[in-house]
Amino acid sequence: MGEMRTVRSVMAVVRRENKGPSKGTTTMTHLPTELWLRIAYFVPDVDLFRLASVNHLFHDLVTDRRYRQLVIDDDRPLHLIHKLTRIERDPSVAARVQSLTIHPKAVRSACLRSSRNTWLIRPGKNVHWPDAFRLRTERFAIEEDIELADRFLDAVAKLDRIEEYIIEWKQGVEAERTFCLPLLTAVWPLHSQNLRTIKLDMMLSHLCDMLSTVSGLDRLQDLSLRFTCNDSRFGPWGGPGYEAKYAFEQLATFMNRLALTLQSLAIYSIGHLNFSWLFASLTLFPKMKSLSLQVPCDPRHVIDPTGLHHFLRAHHAVEHFNFAPQYCCHQSTQDPDPAISHGCASTEDWLNRAFGGLSFEGLESLELGLNILGSGGKRVMPPVPRIGGAAKSVRSLGIVGCLISLQDLKAVLDPFKMANPRTLVIEVHVLDLNLLDLLASSLPDLERLDLTYRWVGSSGCTDEAALVKSLQGKQLSQWKLWQLVLRCSRQNDDARWPCQQAISNCIPGLQ
Secondary structure, eight states: OHHHHHHHHHHHHHHHHHTOSSTTOOOOOOOOHHHHHHHHHTSOHHHHHHHHHHHHHHHHHHHHHHHSEEEEOOOOHHHHHHHHHHHHHOHHHHHHOOEEEEOHHHHHHHHHHHOOOTTSOOOOOOTTSOHHHHHHHHHSOOSSOHHHHHHHHHHHHTOTTOOEEEEEETTOOHHHHHHHHHHHHHHHHHHTTTOOEEEEEEEHHHHHHHHTTOOOOTTOOEEEEEEEOOOTTSOSTTSTTOOHHHHHHHHHHHHHTTTTTOOEEEEEOOOSSOTHHHHHHOOOOTTOOEEEEESOOSTTTSSSTHHHHHHHHHTTTOSEEEEOOOOOSGGGGSOOOGGGOTTOOSHHHHHHHHHTTOOBOOEEEEEEEOOOSOTTSOSSOTHHHHHHHHBSOEEEEEEEEEEOOHHHHHHHHGGGTTTOOSEEEEEEEEEOHHHHHHHHHHOTTOOEEEEEEEEESSTTOOOOHHHHHHHTTOOOTTOOOOEEEEEESSSSOSSHHHHHHHHHTTSGGGO
16 A cells, blocks of 8 residues: 555656646656656556557557668668668568668769678679669679678668659769669669659669660659759860750659649759750659749750740649759850750740740649849749749749849839739748838738748848837738748747738738
């Protein structure tokens, strides 16, 4: 009985501590394991069995989250071997992995560091090695530890629930190519049938060489491509040996094979390339609901806009569109080259051919990106307002990047006066009365505003008193706003709450 009273008193203390400093706040009390075991001794069997089942459930959830994503990014041989051993010895771990991320540079580095006798000929044994690579390992010694590479492929083959495959191989050099490309080629047949999402971040030449042999992606829904082109294989602009056309045609051939299932497509690049060849080779993706284009989009990087126009027009029914024309170089601001202009006499003529007649009727969300890379170009690149004008209706509008001037903000918002977006997500340099007046007049039917600012009143100023004073007695009665989310991009900002209160007093829906 004495022990029971002791246990009850301990539990009473635990309950009092768990109440925390304020009502509704719960904190976790850490007790010695021995004491918990003693407490469990007095818990009735029914309650203890129920606790065991709940504990088992949470253990499964924790294990699922811990192993659902496998990332191979450590070039230390022992760490790579440890991961492979865990997969080989514990089938429950392999069965939980749903996302696989491979950094081929790290795998090669681990194989280099683990290789001791580089002069020995050790043939690759995995059946998925490309024939040319297997033949090379049978005839010549290679620097990498082929036995560790074989073990890597054998372990990856045990992951039979992979639905997401991510490759990160930025700026791969030629020395890595002879090992990394065969390695990646050998991985594809292991999981292609089950993949739903693919995200690739590679150089364009490596990307196209790898994808040229990939097949069997019958369930793929989400494709994200991020590529650069710092590659000696690509010659000067349009001259002899210029292989970008062939590379883009290869890439488009791969993408077109996914036409029946693809629902989301994202393309990101700031490479100095002629993207006309890519858009001209793409087909219709009838099930596509989400499209993201973050590539150079100007007369010098999409020399012939016909393919871009047809691609956008064919996918006018997308529900989510992210459009961010990238600033590549000083040519991004120049007029068409008369020698290869494809009939475009000026930038305005090029814009009309690229975006004229486009209409997006059912956009749920539209994100427009500003120029945050190049100081030589405009903050709002010329194609951005054209896409805004093509958006006939859009529920949520987001502007990615910080708007410095009200003129730029007006250039972005003016095309949306008829589209009536209900939500606006935006970041501005300065929060002041002029900004609020412009937002209210441009988007009177706006219902939710998510506004991030850096300064209040003027650049470099954090005093909210002037803004609060200027808003006293101000009424934006025509503005239908009923939800305001105000944020500051700087830390330890004390002006947000007074500013939000002052703005709310001016808008009927926020009062």
